[in-house]
Amino acid sequence: MLTTGLDILRIVAEAESPLTATAIARRVGLHVSSVSRTLAVLVRHGYLRKPTYHSFAADLGVLALAGQAVTQLPAVARTRGAIEALAAGTGMQATLAALHHDEVLYLHRSQRSETITGVAGGFPLHLSVVGLRLLLDLPPADATAALERAERRYGWERPTPATPAGPAECLARARERLTDGVLRIDAWDAPGVLGAAVRVDVAGNAPLALALVGPAPAGADAFARTHLDRGAAAVRTALEEQM
Numbered sequence: 001m002l003t004t005g006l007d008i009l010r011i012v013a014e015a016e017s018p019l020t021a022t023a024i025a026r027r028v029g030l031h032v033s034s035v036s037r038t039l040a041v042l043v044r045h046g047y048l049r050k051p052t053y054h055s056f057a058a059d060l061g062v063l064a065l066a067g068q069a070v071t072q073l074p075a076v077a078r079t080r081g082a083i084e085a086l087a088a089g090t091g092m093q094a095t096l097a098a099l100h101h102d103e104v105l106y107l108h109r110s111q112r113s114e115t116i117t118g119v120a121g122g123f124p125l126h127l128s129v130v131g132l133r134l135l136l137d138l139p140p141a142d143a144t145a146a147l148e149r150a151e152r153r154y155g156w157e158r159p160t161p162a163t164p165a166g167p168a169e170c171l172a173r174a175r176e177r178l179t180d181g182v183l184r185i186d187a188w189d190a191p192g193v194l195g196a197a198v199r200v201d202v203a204g205n206a207p208l209a210l211a212l213v214g215p216a217p218a219g220a221d222a223f224a225r226t227h228l229d230r231g232a233a234a235v236r237t238a239l240e241e242q243m
Contacts (some may be wrong), residue, residue, distance in 0.1 A: 004038050008038055018051050046064070082234035083115065086212070096210050098233060102125055103125075127163070131210035133198065135171070136171070136175060144171060159187070162190075193216060198232055212227060
């Protein structure tokens with residue numbers, strides 16, 4: 001029952017428009033009568049709503065649950081100071097993120113004394129240096145599938161002619177730009193912009209990626225390596241305090 005409810009909640013929350021019980025049952029592989037009982041529970045507790053008699057969509061309960069949970073997650077609660085320090089020390093945008101299926105989860109994004117916490121999705125995966133850094137550690141088929149799903153959801157924007165034209169090219173070029181664990185896409189060759197990310201691993205936590213994005217300084221390679229290594233060490237220290 002719990003697994004079914006979570007599957008249904010995810011499917012409805014990720015759908016671009018309301019779904020019928022029949023469509024939901026087809027996606028979870030269960031009889032519509034079983035799905036209908038779970039849908040009724042989710043509606044009763046405010047996680048789903050019925051915009052029409054036959055359809056279901058996410059309701060405010062999902063937002064309330066996410067908002068309450070995000071500040072309790074150690075990966076969020078313990079790392080804000082490290083990300084703000086990295087942003088202040090470099091004058092760039094510092095970002096800490098995770099990857100969930102084909103969505104980038106921005107734990108913190110800090111720049112110019114402003115920090116945004118807990119942003120899920122809404123950004124094209126192929127343009128996200130943190131998302132791409134984590135994709136490169138997945139099996140190639142899984143990474144390609146994630147980019148293809150993201151393309152169907154957000155399209156494939158090409159802000160410059162140098163931006164890869166599709167998932168296969170994107171992964172191939174990202175692999176070419178991964179050196180000693182640091183991925184640099186530099187906004188896919190936008191003049192004068194540094195975009196670099198490293199992976200951060202801490203036992204008991206999901207893989208994270210840490211990035212710096214901003215005007216490229218002199219000696220950008222050394223700058224990115226030095227500051228990302230320091231930032232990653234600070235994030236690891238913050239998270240290991242929970243253990």
